[in-house]
Structures are given as structure tokens and as C-alpha cells.
Amino acid sequence: MSQYSRQNPSPRYRELVTLYQQVHREGIPEQNLPGEDVYVGKSLIEHLPAIQALVQATGAKSLLDYGAGKGRVYAQRNIALSDGRIIPSVQDYLGVDRIACYDPAVPAHSTFPSERFDGVISTDALEHCPQEDMAWIVEEMFSTARKFVYANVASYPALKRLPNGENAHATQQPAQWWDSLLRSCAARHPSVTYRFKIRENAGKRSLLQKLVGPRPRVTTLSNAPDVGLRKN
Numbered sequence: 001m002s003q004y005s006r007q008n009p010s011p012r013y014r015e016l017v018t019l020y021q022q023v024h025r026e027g028i029p030e031q032n033l034p035g036e037d038v039y040v041g042k043s044l045i046e047h048l049p050a051i052q053a054l055v056q057a058t059g060a061k062s063l064l065d066y067g068a069g070k071g072r073v074y075a076q077r078n079i080a081l082s083d084g085r086i087i088p089s090v091q092d093y094l095g096v097d098r099i100a101c102y103d104p105a106v107p108a109h110s111t112f113p114s115e116r117f118d119g120v121i122s123t124d125a126l127e128h129c130p131q132e133d134m135a136w137i138v139e140e141m142f143s144t145a146r147k148f149v150y151a152n153v154a155s156y157p158a159l160k161r162l163p164n165g166e167n168a169h170a171t172q173q174p175a176q177w178w179d180s181l182l183r184s185c186a187a188r189h190p191s192v193t194y195r196f197k198i199r200e201n202a203g204k205r206s207l208l209q210k211l212v213g214p215r216p217r218v219t220t221l222s223n224a225p226d227v228g229l230r231k232n
């Protein structure tokens with residue numbers, strides 16, 4: 001286990017929280033992004049069908065969004081999914097009774113909840129955390145979940161940079177590294193189903209890919225690969 005914990009996070013963790021607090025307030029001037037438009041939580045949308053499938057398969061009624069950013073997506077109405085469908089809201093689409101948000105860099109969501117949730121979800125958030133803290137962070141996600149954990153991890157360089165010039169993705173590890181960590185956590189929480197999608201750069205890119213951005217290679221890691229998978 002890690003030498004660090006929620007009660008004793010690494011100095012790097014504390015530094016990153018401070019930097020992200022600044023980004024949420026001031027934005028990223030170099031990219032003309034004001035603070036109110038940074039990390040609003042919109043990356044969740046493309047993962048909603050997969051999360052809904054897990055909710056239905058496990059009967060989950062409560063969710064914690066771990067690393068939710070501002071979580072503004074939860075207040076939106078008439079949201080367009082990638083397949084063109086329009087959903088009334090995230091909560092209505094998922095069919096759960098409660099969704100809570102946690103993000104240490106956002107004052108409104110900075111207090112970690114004391115209760116457990118049926119599901120814990122995290123989309124494009126874990127890669128922003130320091131590698132030396134990842135063991136306790138993922139363990140915390142598993143211990144907070146009664147039924148499932150779902151996460152998407154962008155394991156490649158981000159387009160955004162922090163105020164100190166560093167790339168926003170602090171942890172960029174291959175799927176094999178995540179697989180080892182997840183198996184270790186799952187062994188301590190055998191009743192929790194997990195599904196992690198690890199997105200990595202696919203290697204050599206064409207000129208078009210260099211212009212429009214890399215197309216990541218996606219590896220799905222799960223201890224129950226058939227649970228919550230759609231058949232159509």
C-alpha cells in the first residue's frame with residue numbers, strides 16, 4: 001500500500017490541488033479559457049450509456065462522481081448524446097435517486113462524503129492525480145462503492161497546461177500498470193464490480209491525426225466483463 005493517504009497525501013497532491021484551485025478561479029489565459037468554462041464536467045456525457053448499463057445491471061440508486069470538476073453537467077437539461085438522442089437530464093437518464101459530486105479543487109464539492117454510494121464514477125479525472133497517491137485514491141473509490149466503480153483514464157499528454165507550465169495529466173501509465181493496481185484493490189473488495197477504460201496514444205500518427213489530434217487506443221479493464229454490457 002501507498003505511504004500516503006487521504007489524511008496524509010503527498011506534497012505533490014497538495015501542490016496540484018492548489019494549482020487546480022487557481023485554474024478553476026482564473027482559467028487558462030494562454031488558451032483563452034475563463035475559469036467558469038474550465039473542467040465543468042462535460043466529459044461525462046460520452047460515458048453515460050456505459051454508466052447507465054452498470055446502474056441497471058447492479059440496481060444502483062446512488063452515485064458519487066469522483067473528480068467531478070464543477071459538475072455543471074448535472075444541472076443541464078436536454079443533453080445530446082453521441083448517438084443523437086436527447087435526454088432530459090443526467091439523473092433522469094441514469095435513473096438514480098441521488099448523485100453527489102466530489103472534487104478537492106472546487107469549493108462547492110471539496111468535502112469528501114462520509115457515506116457510501118452504490119456506484120462511484122470518474123471520467124477524465126484520475127490522470128490529473130499524482131502517481132504516488134493513486135493507490136489510496138483508487139482504494140478510496142472502491143471502499144466508497146457498494147456495487148460498482150466506473151472510470152475513464154486519459155493516459156496520454158493533455159492539451160491543457162497548469163499555471164506552472166506542467167502538463168495537466170500528471171499520471172500517464174499504460175493499461176498494464178492500471179490492471180495491476182485494480183486487481184489489488186478488487187481483491188480487497190470482491191463485491192464491487194469495476195470497469196476502467198484506459199485510453200493511450202496509439203503510436204505513430206498520420207498527418208491528419210497530427211492535425212486533428214491523436215486517436216487513442218482503448219483498453220477495458222474489468223473483473224466482470226459481461227456485467228452491464230449492452231447487447232445491441
